[in-house]
Each structure stands twice: as structure tokens, then as C-alpha cells.
Amino acid sequence: MDRGTILQFTNCKILRDHVIQKEDLWVRDGKIIDPEKVFFDEKVISAKKFDCLGTLIVPGFIDLQINGGFGVDFSHNTSDSERGLAKVAHGLLAHGVTSFCPTLVTSKPHIYREVLPKLKPQQGGRHGATILGVHLEGPFISKQKKGAHDEDTIASLTEGCKSLLDVYGQLDNASIVTLAPELPGADEAIQWLTKKGITVSLGHSMANLQEGIHAVLQGATFITHLFNAMLPFHHRDPGLVGLLSADMPKDRTVYYGIISDGVHTHPAALRIAYRVHPKGIVLVTDAISALGLEAGTHKIGQMSVEIRDQKAFVAGTDTLCGSIASMNDCVKHFKVASGCSTVEAIEAATLHPAQVLGLHKRKGTLSYGADADFVMLEPENLSVLSTFIAGECVYTK
8 A cells, every 4th residue: 555545444333432433444554543634634535445334343452362373382383483473473363363472381491592582573464463572471480370381390580580581581572471479589570570661460379469469569460361370269368369359559550361262261250350340351362272273183292182162172081271262252252251341342352451561552442543453343243354454454254
């Protein structure tokens, strides 16, 4: 598209300012523009009009926690990390994801040193979704709440920022670090990461509520997959779950990721979290390499995975081995399970994750001046019809 060309998307409803309204969407040079300002100040009109046939236009989905997909595992397919990353980035376009954080689970130091430099932030386009930086989920976690992480690879945080650098090597490409706040050295690590502009998330943790509050006051702003790999809610000490309703300074908002795949989190738990703290909910897929693969048995790395009934199992067993839900699936399930509005379901996958990373002025919104990353959805069932990045159609059903 020629620079300066104004595109006008008509016959649609758009999500803007927390309301779905019948309004055209105007785009120029990859940004959303105010048509009135352009018309009165520049005396120009759109060069191209697109009839959207009554579709719903919303900001592009943002996934802050995804371990891989389409046969690629970011933590294990290390020999060709760039090609694997590109494959996932391209595959996500069909699910309405325009930006994401590739996630590395607890690994040995040499894996981080080999892979992290290769997972560089990158502007999206026809080749794939925008890469916002890596989510480092571990290895500074609790052995008691390791989940599927390798216990032998869990690391100590006793030397604070030195421990981080000794394991990761460098953090130039990191956007989020998940750690357990009760570990010795966590305070220094949280403060140091926060000063570097890296989001600190609390997870895989035995922390009680007071330890969680203390971590938030040090700079942590996010909780990794709420309810999973943390102390269960207890009425005398609700643990990290209690952060959803804890008294916090007005300038501190705690966001929390939640896996709304119909498997990892019970609908009642989704409803509780949503009703207690609706402005903090962030939908994440936590998808594994089996995302996007057809039903049947697949060899992924050293593990055989069987996909049946839209779930992933260790082959030959009934043991679940991770989420394979797309972000579009999570949005639809969350809306039904929680009883929330369409706006709230979509903002949980767009505006809120952008807020976690401090990108909400240009991502996760259709406000004037924001990046023209958006998705056309079927208005009734919210299925993805088309995906756009910087105003360019990068996927159509």
C-alpha cells in the first residue's frame, strides 16, 4: 500500500472506548486515524473503501504466555529457533493473534544462552504476528509448585540480579519473568527487573498473601496462570489468589493470567475471578506445541502426544499434557463460562494484556493513533474471519 493512502472500513461495528458501536474504521500508514481531523485539517477523504459486510472489528488478540504450537516447542526446538518462531508466528494469525510473547519454561542455563538471543522482538506482517519479547517462566520457582517443570533445573535466586544474569546470560529480548516471590533474593530481583522495564509475574509459588502483597509493592504486576501452580485459596490465608481483592495503593493494579480453555480452569473458578477483579483478567492460552495439530498421535521432541476430544494427552494414557486452545477459543469460552459481556471477553485478550506490558496506547485498542492491528469477527459466535496487522490483511478465512 502506498504511503499516505487512507483506508476506510465501512458497514461494520467496532470496539472503541469499551463500547461496541456502528462506526467506520479509518487507517493510514499502519495507524488508526480520526477521520474528522483528517477531513477538516487536511481536506482529504479515503482513497479506498472496504465493505465489511456487518462484521465486528476488535483489536488484535495478544497472548502473553504460549509455549509453542504447530509442532514447535520454544524450549526444546533449540537447533532452529528462528524458523520455529516464524512458524508459530504465522500460524497464530488464523486465530486472531496479532502479538505474542513466546514463552520458555524452566530450562538449563545453556538453553537460555542459546535460545534467548534468537527470539528477538519483531514487527508482524504477512509473515506472522508481532513478537513482543520473551516470557521467561522460571527457573526461579518453587519446587513444591513446579507443575510440569523439570525439578532438577529449578535455580536459586539468592544473589538477586546476579542469579538472573548467571542463568539467563542476557535479558535484552525479555518482556516478562515469572518467579516465586518467597524465594531468598526475590526482592532485589523484582526491583532490578522492574527498573529495566521487564514485567515481573508471580507464579509457580508457595507464597502466602502477605508475601504476594510485598512482591507487588516491590514492583510485580502480574500473576501467572491464576489457580494453577500456587497455593489453593484458603479462608485464613488466600495466597496469591487473594491479590485479586487485596488493598493496594491506587497506583498499583494487579493483573492475572488465566487459562480459559475449558480444561485447566473450572467455569466456577473463572466466574469467581471475573466477578472479584474483572479489570485485571488476562486470557492466556499457555498452549503447547500440539496447538494447531490434527487429531491423532504426534511425535514432538522426545514425547508422543495424542490429540483427541480437542485435548492433548500423553500418548496411550489419559494424562493431560497441556493446553491446545487458541486465543479465539479462550475468548469464546470465557464469555460463556463467566457470563461477561462481549466487550469484557475481548478486552481480556486485547486491552488488558497490552496494559500488563505498558503498550495500551498503541496495542489492544482501536483508539486514534494506535497501531492498526485488528480482527474481523463473526458478530454472533465471535469466530475469526480476517486478521490485520498495521492495516494490512494478513489472514482471511
